[in-house]
Amino acid sequence: MHEPEVLYAVVQFDGTAQRTVRRVVAPFPDRSSAALFATDNDLHNYTVGPMSFAVPTRVAPAYHGVPAPRAGSS
Numbered sequence: 001m002h003e004p005e006v007l008y009a010v011v012q013f014d015g016t017a018q019r020t021v022r023r024v025v026a027p028f029p030d031r032s033s034a035a036l037f038a039t040d041n042d043l044h045n046y047t048v049g050p051m052s053f054a055v056p057t058r059v060a061p062a063y064h065g066v067p068a069p070r071a072g073s074s
Contacts, residue, residue, distance in 0.1 A: 008034040012046040026051055 009026035013019050022045075028034035034048040 007051045008048055009051045010034045010038045010043065010046050010048055012038075012043050015045045 007027035007029065008031050009024055009028065011021055012023040012025070014022040025034075025037065028037065028048075031048050037043075038046050038048070
């Protein structure tokens with residue numbers, strides 16, 4: 001079985017005590033690339049962490065999904 005490749009993201013906070021997420025920038029192949037991006041772009045109050053993708057465990061019925069386009073819209 002193929003081992004999943006780990007990707008990383010920069011999570012920037014708004015700087016308040018609540019640590020509200022301001023922005024997430026991804027993906028990066030390793031921690032150092034993500035940190036270099038943050039430094040090069042003068043980001044402050046950030047952390048670098050591994051990413052994971054949410055994979056649905058079941059398919060929602062169509063009526064719970066995105067509404068169908070209205071007739072005549074493109």
